[in-house]
Amino acid sequence: MKIVPMLAIACCLASPALAEQTVGSVSTNFRLLGPNDKIVVERFDDPDVANVACYASFAQTGGVSGGFGLATNPSNFGLSCLSYGPVSIPANLPQRQQVGAISASFLVKHFVLNRFVDAANHTLVYVLISTKVISGSPANAVSAVVAGGPSPASPASNAP
DSSP states (O other): OTHHHHHHHHHHHTSOOOEEEEEEEEEEEOOSSSOOEEEEEEEEEOSSSTTEEEEEEEEEOOHHHHHTTOSOOOSOEEEEEEESSOOOOOTTOOSEEEEEEEEOSSSSEEEEEEEEEEGGGTEEEEEEEEEESSSOOOOEEEEEEEOSSOOTTSGGGGOO
């Protein structure tokens, strides 16, 4: 039984460094004791691809156990990735790479953000999954960002 906590700690330490920022949250359920249940939105900037950000929304359980970080959050989440400038796929980018993680319960469950390269379509595909140390969950969300072409703010995109 000692192996489960050790695996959980190893999993957390193996997560890549990334730029993660909480954008905001919305209260969804009043709790008399402890914080309310809420939906949290976090932004992940891709550490290896410039001008790409992914926004993940997920449920966060409140109450007394949630206030101490001991509650298990449900596997309800959404994902949207976008480019905010020109995107190019680096030549040495791995076909699949973990680019982010969110802790969904104390040492046991995480939401993991993976990036895939669809070279044939010049597209980056991001998949957010729910996982546990012992067994995974089929809950997932997917979003894609096309590389190349004009950025949304460039003059070429506003031409008549």
